[in-house]
Amino acid sequence: MQLGKTQTLKISDKNYSGWILKDESGEKAFLPKVFTSDEKEIDDDVEVFVYQDDGKLKATTEIPLAEVGEYAVMSCVQSLPSGAFMDWGIIKDLFIPYKQQKSKIIEGKRYLVYLYVDEALDLITGTTKFKRNPQYQDLPLQKGEKVDLIMMNESELGWNVVINKKYIGLIYASDVFKKLYPLSEEGGYIKDIREDGKIDVSLQPEGFENIDEFKQKILDKLDENYGLLYLSDKSSPEEIKAELQMSKKNFKKALGGLYKDKIVDISDDKIKLV
Template sequence: MNTLEVGNIVNLIVARKTELGYMLTNAKREEVFLHHSETNKELEENEKVQVFLYHDHEGRLAATTTMPFIDMNSIAWLEVVGVQPKLGVFMDIGIKKDVLLSKDDLPKGRTLWPKEGDKLYCGLRTDKNGRLFADLATYEEIETLSEPAPESLRNQYITGYVYRFNENGALLFTDDRYIAFLHEDEGDKPLRIGQRLQVRVTFIREDGRVNVSLKAPKEIAYEEDSERILQYIEEQGGSMSLNDKSNPDEIKQVFGMSKAAFKRAMGKLLKEKKVEQTPEGTKIK
């Protein structure tokens, strides 16, 4: 039985030099090839060397002295370096050969797939044919690594990566190891797995997890909305046909906000005496 298995870091002995590299061996005299390009120094016969085992581009077992970010017994954030719709996404594990995360392990909808530059929390696995694949961290693994969030985190901003979707929204694992839930109503754009987000903590749960939002606090939102309305009126020559009696669809079409948000922002502008409303619409005072 071959004990040299792909995905493992092992210590081997240089059995002999070849024109292209070195043949390495273990105590059972099993051999694996180490190409010159996969080591940064000259090796001598009988020298002990630590290598990572992988399959080269022709599917042969090979070795490299470059240590990967992960092995079969660890997990880490890996960067997506390629997307192949028919296969899945390729992950950078720190060696020259990228590893595939199968499409079977990704969300069903292609719009939810990661893009190049996104990061996923992964380990390694082999299939029944011994081929090496990236393996998404399970919910249980994330839970084991997580930390409970303190009460002081409320209304603070935190950053993390989307690692799962459920029927109501997205789950993030943050830089500080908090598990965060982003409800679909608290988002402002389509999300994808592996996407890095900065979110605001809205609630600390009893189990130490947090609820988060991509939306600004109301007072900030009011300010941004009112500035947008004022700028629009100025661009229209000082007046517009919309007021707080206008049709919600018209308001949505022009400003991309609900009528309730529009009325709140207009209320702020009226209170500050920056605008006045007429039956025909709104104008700058």
């Protein structure tokens, strides 16, 4: 049985309060009646998330905000001297012991939480303490791959981010072209996986193969401004960043493509739709 993971189990038995599910080794978990359906029979498969409650293995068909080994933004539903209970999207709240809190968790506020199994207690546990910019090996990520990001915090180098709920990376300040906020979600791209196992991320794709995205962004802005935009290839990086949230390098590539396609005219101080 994979504790803290979504998995497929077989229905072993049924009773008035729910179903008994089992894995291939015969280990069992209980699925409460509220999550069952009349369509399933004994030996049918059912996909569930397995957790613990009062020392017993239980299952739910609910989808948690995060599984063991993942990060998620969660709200605190109750804060006690011993720890905090977080809403993680299923019927049972997640407990974060006081010693696993980077700072005291306050009821009603949102926090970035990492899930792990406490080996001493064999319990699914949360923590707000995690290593910054860790080193990874054998990452299932590729340079240029589009990824989901959770913004962690801003540092001298840029923004620390969570990638696909599992990995911590960095967006350098030079690659930030829009206002960012802690705990917000953004789309991003793998910029580089370094030899030391650290991950660099960008908010924008790189290379001519992705230039259509930037061209469309310029066209959308032109449409908003009645076909006129007071930018050109002579504009400063700061002006381009403020208006279009992209780098001057990508702006010039996209603008050149639009001009070549005879979609825009370029003057010293403005762009016009043809």
